[in-house]
Amino acid sequence: MITKKAEYAVIILAELASHPEGALVTSKEIAEKRKISVNLVVQLLSLLKEAGWTSGTRGPAGGIKLTADPSKITLKDVIEKVDGPIGITRCLFSDRPCGDRSHCSLRGIWSKAQQSMLDVLEEATIKELADAALSDF
Amino acid sequence: MITKKAEYAVIILAELASHPEGALVTSKEIAEKRKISVNLVVQLLSLLKEAGWTSGTRGPAGGIKLTADPSKITLKDVIEKVDGPIGITRCLFSDRPCGDRSHCSLRGIWSKAQQSMLDVLEEATIKELADAALSDF
């Protein structure tokens, strides 16, 4: 399952993307507005920074800003960064069919189902979400 | 994630469907052929029976047989029976957006991604799998 942390990370990025480019937003502001524990926001920002999507300035008047183009960050990217590789079944975490078989029909179905899901998550970007979110609140 | 138990259940049904209609197959045979612990096979058969897909005859010369049309059992059915309701995010287990909002764009994306996956799993049947599996071994 896609974890809540991954979902929060998406929300945090969308929140950042909804501010003017380069604007600094504090963890606390994000946490309060999106109703996420400040601790979690801070923890997740660490990952987002590592991925090269955000950068922070410390001290009073500090905050976080986006450093990547939100139209280039897909939901799949964010999920993989936070949760690690995506797999709807344990089978798909291996790079070959189990046992010593060369082919497995079931694996083919899992793979197709997962790819179908990933297609949607690869098409959806943080920017789209940030734009749409304006009408959500 | 789709659990191994759900995956095993699918395999067990496919194995049963690969035998002549009405033929009795023992848990032990299934377990050995598909490399699943006998205990697990037995445990899962209990669920499959509950779903109305199989029935067993006890005693020596007993076994399990399919009682449902394998072309009517979809992978989604099996997964839901074993794992319970499917949800790729926690959000989708609730029947409304979180908070007191009437709309949530992110939820819409999760929903679309999940449905896309379910479309594949709803289209795939035990019969198809059983037929294809002949070439897998």
Place this chain on the structure above:
DNA sequence: TATAATATAACCGAATTAGTTATAATTAGC
């Protein structure tokens, strides 16, 4: 009556998840 088989429930250790706590580093303003 012994044995082979299904049926059902309870249990268990390990991993994962969601979230917290603790602590360090940096910077602005007084």
Place this chain on the structure above:
DNA sequence: GCTAATTATAACTAATTCGGTTATATTATA
């Protein structure tokens, strides 16, 4: 320089889930 605000990072924890086992009862054959 000191204090407070803020990011940065790591370690920890309680609760849940997962994969699998164990135990016991029931049924049917020979």
